[in-house]
Amino acid sequence: MSAFVNEALIKDFVADSREHLSSIEPDLLALEGQGDQVDPEVVNRVFRAVHSIKGFSSFLGFKNLSDLSHTMENLLTCFREGRLSTTPERIDALLAGVDKLRVLVEDIQASPDVSCEEEMSSLRQALSDGQAGPADQAGPAGQTGPAGPTAPPTAPTGAIVGQGTARLAAEGGGELDAVVFALEPNCLEQARQAGLSLLALWLDPARDLQGKGRTAEDFLKTLDSCGGCLVSDLGQPQAEGPWRHCLLATFIDDLEIAAASLDLDEGRLRFLPAEAALAGEPEAVDAPAAPAAAPAGKPRPQGRGQGRLAMAAPWPGQAQPFPLELGRGDLEAALASNLFFWAGWVEAADLGGRKDALASFLANLDSCGRRLYCDVEGAAARGGVGRFLLASVIEEQEMAEAALELPPQRLARLESSLFEAALALAAPAPDSPAAALAPTVAEQAPASAFPAPAPAPAAEAKPVQPVETIRVGVDLIDQLINLAGELVLGRNQLVRLLRDSSRRDPSLSPVMQKMDQVTSELQENMMQLRMQPLGYVLGKFPRVVRELSRQLGKRAELTILGADVELDKSILEQLSDPLTHLVRNSLDHGLEPPEERQSLGKPPAGQVIMRAFHEEGLVNLALQDDGRGIDAEKVAAKALALGLIGPEEVRRLSQAEKLALITLPGLSTAQKVTDVSGRGVGMDVVATNIQKLGGHLQIESQPGVGTTVRLRLPLTMAIIPSLVVGTGDLVFAIAQTDVQELVSIQSRHASERLEMVGEAPVMRLRDRLLPLVRLSDALGLERRFRHPATGELLADRRKRIADRRGRGAGQAAGAPTPQEIRRAGSERRGRRADDTNVVVLRVGANRYGLIVDQLYGAEEIVVKPLPRHIKDCHCFSGATIMGDGRVAMILDTGGIAEHARLRFGEIRAAEDLYLQEKASREAAEAQGPERSLLLFGNVSGELLALPLAEVARLEVVDPQAIQRVAGRECVEYGGGGLSLLRLERYLPVAPCPPQAAPIYAIIPKTGDHQVGIVCAGIEDVAVTRAEVQPFPGPYPAARGVVDLKGRLALLLSAQSLLESFARDHPTPAGINPAAAEAAPADASEEA
Amino acid sequence: MIHQFVTFKVDGRLLGVEIVRVREVNRVLSSTPVQHARPYVMGLVNLRGQIVTLFDLGLRLGLGPRRLTASTHNVVLKQEDVGLVVDEIGEVVEVNQDDLEGPPANLGGLARQFVAEVAKLKDELLVILAVDKLLTLE
Known part of the structure; x- marks a missing residue:
């Protein structure tokens, strides 16, 4: 039939199934914890989801899918009926089934070639294990009360009564007797509902049991491993005839397999059409089930049994209306679901040929919809005409015929109004039809989405309220969002234009105002369309954590908070992989094994918390664990060892920056690579992917305490906060998440901060070198600047960024520099335009500065993808429409760095070198400040020194010119007197030899320059960092001794000398009062 | 069978595209240039919230670049958000199927791959452009 199945239908199926599958997983995990006390609501939800997949896939002819989902259904049925408890192994089998279904769905066309045998067998195993296990027998017995829907193997509730219809015996070929199985209608209904086949067995105890070395009990166990034994007379010794009988509800639908599984001859097995049994005794089925028979506390899977409706309907192939009886509940459900009614007929010849043709035809019927009426089984046996009425989702005649593999003119669609009329005419149903409708309606509704909080058990009886949804293409939504945005622009323009008129016309x-409000609201709601709760992505992590922790032999508890925080669908979709990686990291490297945790005093189960919340218009997503944490030093050491960074750089890094090194490509601190992680590619990819989404990743960790990875993401990729910049008259936007900071360098500081490393311009930013790119260069634009006086744009022909610092280069190039213009113009406010605006951008672990001409400020922009014809322009990541309606390009910071061929490695090396130099300089400074000393002396062999910085000037003095005035030696100097200070008076130094001529007077900066220190000769000026050793003795004027590469010099204090000199000579050549005041301070410093 | 063509002029030549391939003709021309793009991409314009790529049809066809004048128009295509910038917009011309011919040997500088057919009108030759070829990225 697949030839007829159209693509659209398959697409629908894939989309549907994806949704179902994503909803199943959290529910299964919830079930796992519930053991025997399963929440029926949850089981039913899972069941419904699996069931819809089964139904749809079998309709489309994807056998693999329908088989697998069918087997899963069987296991779920056991949960639902309380026959099995939800052990981890069984949930494993189901989860594996879900995974396989997902694989099949994702590549639906290839699905027939994929083997599901492994999953199927583990599911069967899960089924059979449980049914044989005594533990499971105890559970449901206590829970469901005495009248379980299915008989435990040892005590079948049904009885086999009398001799029955000839139908079965006839096919059996005479050897087998005919039998009627009497059992509760519920059992059959449930088996049918679960998609189980009914298999009748004839056993000869002597041959089939004793002969094969098994007891009746053994055999019943075998039966139960294939499904569930509904009725059996094995335990009844007085049964008549040679045969014992069993009725088995089984997931096996192949006679050969059944025979092999049960180790019986194929001839002893008959598949019974469920309808056949029902048709034989309609009262038993359709009469309202006796309360005792209905298992207490279990929802009835189907709200059937609210009486029947007799009516006549026109039928294809016959002139007279065909009288038929329908289940009222079924009919109402079909009407409520807007199904289409197909009346049809077959004859035995149609079903001839293959021996299982009848079964396969009935299966076909079931896969296409719900049988409301069917007497085909009887017809097959009678060799007459069989009729059926099907309620189906199929609308097209052609498709229905194809689906049922019927020749033409066998089918007719009946109007639903016909049935509505019949219902209306008939007497009201004994029960409210609502109860009957509920399950069906819920089945049609999309499975409820994550996080599917387990409803209270009391809610069991209540139908799940379906949320009305509609599936719409994303492109349509995008178009609507576009239009809404455009409407906002239009509104803004209109408001501007009408502002004046509205004053004149108050109406x-x-x-x-109304238009304003509606437009805003419209846009807001439009944006909501793309938003989906994070839960869609986070929902898979309980499973991931569960499996990983088992795989790793660790224990972990995952808490998810804020699953309802909403994010743009496109971001959400790309978040899954990075998050999975982070969770894996947490479990593999973060959490310790339980024993280790206990020895550390931590609870044995590691805590992993995923928390999402809004902050500053961004979505924050934190993944926190209480594991061993990351040692930032180790990360840094590893990065250093791998040569990813230099040693000096490491020293400069903060704790957080060191942790961030973990995102460098190639870095992994894991001691060993495991299956799960440790290959050193992960974090790099995670960080890059997050950045691609317009987000940012940050790691916090404390060794021994735990690690927190924070992701900051924009709410939507469609609208992002951005920085709007300009070069020339063009405007560009940069995603705010790429921007680290803005730096404005005033032109007078340009020379200090802008330099070249090789050919590359760089900027010094807090001791780091930042490679620079000029936006106009990267885009190949002519550099232009606005003339501050005239406002017109002029070409700027300076070649290098660094030229901004000097005027020479600019002038040499012949263009007026901004400085010149500034000087020429009377307007001096143009100055700021001359500053260099640097936008510091992050690209992965690297940073660079983008020089732009204008910074316009922050703005929220709507990101639009690049049209196809400019996709290969790597400097742009998208386009947007600005408030004025013009298109602006969004800069791709990574692309620009690539385009500009920024060599981050080279810059890093230069930075490292610079840091090394700086460090060694600083290390030297740490030993002592560098100082220049003026070296002089009175005799050779005795070296005296004064800090050059304290010396105002030197004077050459002719000894003959020295005069004595009031006890002091003076020389005439510059129109005034210069008193001479003899060092030997204050210090134990050799006096200036009397024969020395000329002699020198050193005039210190302190004081009023009226005192000169006498010496016989000036030797040199020396630069030294050498430390000053204290000089013993009561000489305040002696600071100490300095070792100048082997020669010792006595370092003097000019201040102290002048002070002593002033004390000795209080009058009249006054000492500058300022010096006198300063002196004590200096003295105390010296002391 | 009658074909309808939107006609326009580029460098004095009468060109046309099938009317079914044209979304609209407008004068939305204040475009934002895209650096490093192909030379014939004039830039992007905002057409009611949709970003349309403007092609300089002259450059695209191997002729000279456009100069925007009062008669310059933007012929926006249906298939993709691309607008063809033309010097002057003409009438919608109906041509009988029989009057359409394959491209002649001499197209006078027009890149041959972009010409689908030609139609001889009363006093002029109408060159029908192959829109898909125009949009192909090479």
Whole structure:
């Protein structure tokens, strides 16, 4: 039939199934914890989801899918009926089934070639294990009360009564007797509902049991491993005839397999059409089930049994209306679901040929919809005409015929109004039909989405309220969002234009206000369309954590908070992989094994918390664990060892920056690579992917305490906060998440901060070198600047960024520099335009500065993808429409760095070198400040020194010119007197030899320059960092001794000398009062 | 069978595209240039919230670049958000199937791959452009 199945239908199926599958997983995990006390609501939800997949896939002819989902259904049925408890192994089998279904769905066309045998067998195993296990027998017995829907193997509730219809015996070929199985209608209904086949067995105890070395009990166990034994007379010794009988509800639908599984001859097995049994005794089925028979506390899977409706309907192939009886509940459900009614007929010849043709035809019927009426089984046996009425989702005649593999003119669609009329005419149903409708309606509704909080058990009886949804293409939504945005622009323009008119015409104002409001609201709601709760992505992590922790032999508990925080669908979709990686990291490297945790005093189960919340218009997603944490030093050491960074750089890094090194490509601190992680590619990819989404990743960790990885993501990729910049008259936007900071360098500081490393311009930013790119260069634009006086744009022909610092280069190039213009113009406010605006951008672990001409400020922009014809322009990541309606390009910071061929490695090396130099300089400074000393002396062999910085000037003095005035030696100097200070008076130094001529006077900066220190000769000026050793003795004027590469010099204090000199000579050549005041301070410093 | 063509002029030549391939003709021309793009991409314009790529049809066809004048128009295509910038917009011309011919040997500088057919009108030759070829990225 697949030839007829159209693509659209398959697409629908894939989309549907994806949704179902994603909803199943959390529910299964919830079930796992519930053991015997399963929440029926949850089981039913899972069941419904699996069931819809089964139904749809079998309709489309994807056998693999329908088989697998069918087997899963069987296991779920056991949960639902309380026959099995939900052990981890069984949930494993189901989860594996879900995974396989997902694989099949994702590549639906290839699905027939994929083997599901492994999953199927583990599911069967899960089924059979449980049914044989005594533990499971105890559970449901206590829970469901005495009248379980299915008989435990040892005590079948049904009885086999009398001799029955000839139908079965006839096919059996005479050897087998005919039998009627009497059992509760519920059992059959449930088996049918679960898609189980009914298999009748004839056993000869002597041959089939004793002969094969098994007891009746053994055999019943075998039966139960294939499904569930509904009725059996094995335990009844007085049964008549040679045969014992069993009725088995089984997931096996192949006679050969059944025979092999049960180790019986194929001839002893008959598949019974469920309808056949029902048709034989309609009262038993359709009469309202006796309360005792219905298992207490279990929802009835189907709200059937609210009486029957007799009516006549026109039928294809016959002139007279065909009288038929329908289940009222079924009919109402079909009407409520807007199904289409197909009346059809077959004859035995159609079903001839293969021996299982009848079964396969009935299966076909079931896969296409719900049988409301069917007497085909009887017809097959009678060799007459069989009729059926099907309620189906199929609308097209052609498709229905194809699906049922019927020749033409066998089918007719009946109007639903016909059935509505019949219902209306008939007497009201004994029960409210609502109860009957509920399950069906819920089945049609999309499975409820994550996080599917387990409803209270009391809610069991209540139908799940379906949320009305509609599936719409994303492109349509995008188009609507576009239009809404455009409407906002239009509104803004209109409001501007009408502002004046509204003053004149007050009636305009309320209209404008209304329009304003509606437009805003419209846009807000439009944006909501793309938003989906994070739960869609986070929902898979309980499973991931569960499996990983088992695989790793660790224990972990995952808490998810804020699953309802909403994010743009496109971001959400790309979040899954990075998050999975982070969770894996947490479990593999973060959490310790339980024993280790206990020895550390931590609870044995590691805590992993995923928390999402809004902050500053961004979505924050934190993944926190209480594991061993990351040692930032180790990360840094590893990065250093791998040569990813230099040693000096490491020293400069903060704790957080060191942790961030973990995102460098190639870095992994894991001691050993495991299956799960440790290959050193992960974090790099995670960080890159997050950045691609317009987000940012940050790691916090404390060794021994735990690690937190924070992701900051924009709410939507469609609208992002951005920085709007300009070069020339063009405007560009940069995603705010790429921007680290803005730096404005005033032109007078340009020379200090802008330099070249090789050919590359760099900027010094807090001791780091930042490679620079000029936006106009990267885009190949002519550099232009606005003339501050005239406002016109002029070409700027300076070649290098660094030229901004000097005027020479600019002038040499012949263009007026901004400085010149500034000087020429009377307007001096143009100055700021001359500053260099640097936008510091992050690209992965690297940073660079983008020089732009203008910074316009922050703005929220709507990101639009690049049109196809400019996709290969790597400097742009998208386009947007600005408030004025013009298109602006969004810069791709990574692309620009690539385009500009930024060599981050080279810059890093230069930075490292610079840091090394700086460090060694600083290390030297740490030993002592560098100082220049003026070296002089009175005799050779005795070296005296004064800090050059304290010396105002030197004077050459002719000894003959020295005069004595009031006890002091003076020389005439510059129109005034210069008193001479003899060092030997204050210090134990050799006096200036009397024969020395000329002699020198050193005039210190302190004081009023009226005192000169006498010496016989000036030797040199020396630069030294050498430390000053204290000089013993009561000489305040002696600071100490300095070792100048082997020669010792006595370092003097000019201040102290002048002070002593002033004390000795209080009058009249006054000492500068300022010096006198300063002196004590200096003295105390010296002391 | 009658074909309808939107006609326009580029460098004095009468060109046309099938009317079913044209979404609209407008004068939305204040475009934002895209650096490093192909030379014939004039830039992007905002057409009611949709970003349309403007092609300089002259450059695209191997002729000279456009100069925007009062008669310059933007012929926006249906298939993709691309607008063809033309010097002057003409009438919608109906041509009988029989009057359409394959491209002649001499197209006078027009890149041959972009010409689908030609139609001889009363006093002019109408060159029908192959829109898919125009949009192909090479």
